[in-house]
Amino acid sequence: MIRFSSLMSSFTWRQNGTYPKFKISHIPDFNATELWLVSILQRLKEPKLIQQVHAHIVVSGLFRSTRLCNRLMNSYASCRHIGEINKVFCFIEHKNLVSWTILINGFTKNGFFVEAIEKFGQMVNCGLMPNAITISSVLPAVGKLRLILMGKSLHCYWVKQEYRCNVFVQSGLVHMYSKFGCPIAARYVFDSMSERNAVSWNAIIFGYSHNGMVEEAIGLFNLMRRSLLMDTFTIMSLVSAAFGVGDLQIVTQIHGLVVKSGHDKSQPVETRLMEMYIDVNFVDDAYCIFFEMSVKDVVAWTLMLTGFVKSANLSMAVEHFNQMMATEDVELDSVALIGILSGCSSSGALQQGRRVHALVIKIGIEGDTFLGSSIIDMYANCAKLGDARRFFEGMAVKDAACWNALIAGNGMHGYGNDAVHLFQEMQDLGIDPNESTLVSVLSACGHGGLVEQGLYIFDNMVARWNLFPNQKHYACVVDLLGRAGRLNDAYSVISNMHLQPGVDVYGALLGACKAHGNIELGVEVSQRLFELKPEDAGYYVLLSNIYALSGNLEGVKSTRSLLRSTALKKDPGLSSVEINGAVYTFMASEKDHPLYPEISRFLKDLIFRIQEEGYVPDTKSVYQDVAEDLKKDILYHHSEKLAIAFGLMRTKPGAIIRVTKNLRACNDCHSSCKYISKVFGRALVIKDKNRFHVFHDGNCSCGDYW
Ligand SMILES: [Zn+2]
Ligand SMILES: [Zn+2]
Structure with missing residues (x-):
């Protein structure tokens, strides 16, 4: 009783006098108490206070009231205390439909889908039939777990009850069918609705976008704009749809719609749009959004950094990173540091990479293994394998990613034996290799000419490490055999693949055909590559080179004409060189580079001399x-x-020139x-x-x- 009155006084105090001061002696009887507690629970939002009422209910024997217990469960549901909801539920002597529904709803809202389905089954077994709320509570779980049969039965049950028009159930059905990958069924339910709210519209737009039907999603979005206001959720699902398609026209169209709807200033939408532009490599557009953002959080800063790194614009990436460091509200985290390290790694920017390493030590997070593997990767890619090794050895805890980075580094330098040793050492220490480890070690064997070791590892992938070879593993082993001139063996590996051979696998074989002058196989492989990736100029050039090497001028001519008739895409070649800590990046045929006039004179002389x-x-x-x-x-x-x-031009005689190409x-x-x-010299x-x-x-x- 004391606890209860103290609760009440705290409650009246919290409500700032909304309720008259209350003493326990004022409660006339059991029913009145129950009613009164129900009304209090309706207003309680804080878990601590709810728990005190809960305690009182137990102590006073009021838990026999199903209605009161249901109310208590609802209060716990509002603060997402699923464990407490379950506890109260178990206590209830006479569980009614409402009790079951609150529990099921609690489970789905908190992501316990299997539990929700189980409880639903138990409820039906008890002879209770679901109502609209029960059904709309269980539908998200059915959709998420893709229980198609159950979903259809629920739909049938619902239709038979002649309760057909209920906006919650119908929206739930639309969402469920979308999750099943049946946008047509979702649309059927949507069209039969006599009343629709924002949730229903979101469900159908999600349905189309989730299943790759972006045009339809945009059409509905336009309809929706006329009927009611859409929310951030609608915009996000539409933006995600465009993101999935990666079509620039659609991206621009959706961005236009977002601006028209006035949602372009919402932070999650802005972030998603940036992500979308970065994905299709329109980094400038992403930067425009970033620049205009009123609140830039660490996610936005890091995203922009990734954009610069991805587009190989290291100087902007570094500048952005420095600005990020200077911004007070933004605390550098390991994601941002990994972003800038990957930029240094891909452009060979050693001095900048060292600076980031020093910063990592200063912040005191060099023990982070993710970050650690990025540091190893950076040193290895900047041709500082010794530094990579030293850092690796100094790490207190090393995971597979760290070992992978070092093995890959050794492979890139052609040190196959060292890579294989590391691979062995790693297993001796009880660290299981993963798919990436196997790619690194197989590729190292290829570059180091270790054919037998490579084949042994490849042949034992499933038996020893329970890893099934993917396209990359196959490409490595084809490359390995191809280098050794064993073209027939490479061909038979491809013929026996348990996957459809992809571009990388055939590409590796074509390279081998060229190196060993095997025209017949080269032509066959090229044919496959043209089918798989008709827009890649590189393969046409390789085939034409194979013909040229064998003196087949007719072949050269026909490949060239094939090349002309195809619309080709070629990634621009980018090379960077670091001089005194600054990274200079050059694009192929970039004659408007500010340094070009100077370079041009030197280059002419260089060509003449060689x-x-x-x-x-x-x-x-x-x-061309x-x-x-x-x-x-x-x-x-x-x-x-x-x-x-x-x-x-810019370094002293005798200095080593390091260039990184994409x-x-x-x-x-x-x-x-x-x-x-x-x-x-x-x-x-x-x-x-x-x-x-x-x-x-x-x-x-x-x-x-x-
Ligand atoms: Zn070479
Ligand atoms: Zn070249």
Whole structure:
């Protein structure tokens, strides 16, 4: 009694005198108490106060009142205390439909879908038939668990009850069918509704967007705009739909709709739009949204950072990162640090990478293994394998990602044996390799020429590590066999694949065909590649080179004409070089680069000098159909040549030039690098998409196979 009155006094105090002061002696009888408690519970929002009322109900024997207990469950539901709801439910002697419904609803709202379905079954077994609220409470669980049969039975039951028009049940059905991947059924229910609210509209728009029918979603969205106001949820599901399709026209259209509806200033919508633009590589548009945001949180800052990194704009990424550090309200977290490290890694920006490493130590989070693996990856990609190793050894806790980063680093440098040792060591320490580890070690075996070890690992993937080979593993093993000239074995690996062979797998085989001059197989493989990826110019060039090597001019001609008839996309070649801590990035044929006039003079002289030494431009590497002179001009302006020329100009004699490229190096650049290393007496460390090439005195560490 004391506890109860103290609760009441605290309650009256909290309500600021809304209720008359109350003493326990004022309660006339049991029924009145019950009623009074129900009315109090309706207003209670704080779990602590609800628990006190709960205690009183138990102590005073009032828990025999189903109505009061239901009310108590509802109060717990409002603060999402699912455990308490369940406790009260178990206590109720005479559970009615309302009790069951509150429990089921509590379970679905809190993500306990299996439990919700179980309770629903138990309720029906007790002979209680669901009403509209029970059904709309269980439908989200049915949709989420994709219980199609149960969903259909519920729908039938509902129709038979002739309660057909209930906006909650019908919206629930629309949502459920969308989750089942049946937008037509969802639309059928939607069209039969006599009354619709925002939830129903959201459900059908979600249904179309979730199932990739963006045009239909936009059509409905336009209809919805006329009938009522949409909420952030509608916008988000529409934006997500456009995001999934990745079609720029749709993206722009939806952005227009968002602005028209006035929702463009809501932070979740802004963030989602930024994400969408970054995904289709329209980083400038993402930046416009970011720039205009009134409140920029750490998520928005990090997202923008990822955008710059993804578009290989490291100088903007660094500037953005520095601004982010200087912003008081934004605290750097490991996601942002991993973002900037990945930028340093992909552009070979060692000095900036070191700065970030120092910052990580300063903040004191170098023990974070995610971050740790990014640091290892950064050093390995900046050709500082020793530093990567030292950092790795200093880590107190290492997970598979850290080992993977170091194994991959060794592989890229061509140190196959070290990679295999690390792979063994990792297992000796009880760390299970994952899919990425196997990709790293197989690729390391390929680059290091360790055919037998690689095959052994590949053959034992399932038996030893319970890992099924994916496209990447197959591509690695095809590459491994191809390098060793075992084209037939590579071909039979592809024929026996348990997956449909993809672009990477055939691409690896085509490279091998070229290296070993196997025209017949090369033509067959090219055919598959043209079917899989008709817009990629690289494969046409490779095939035409295979024909050219074997002197088949007819073949060269036909490939070239095929090439002309296809609309081709080629990722722009980007190369970066770091000089005194600043990263300079060059795009192929970028003649409007501010440094170009300076570089151009140097480049002309460079070409002249290596030609004297025997370099002949390999115009077969050019896929554009232009005059011979223009082809040479295109070759001389490949991004890595611009970066190398700039590096030679700006560094002291004898210094090593390090260049990082986003694509695979072409034949011509590879051979010119050999000449440059000899003529200028410089070591060139070029990292392309797959590996490091170390050019020294006219030779390359890759042995001309890459
Ligand atoms: Zn090139
Ligand atoms: Zn090489």
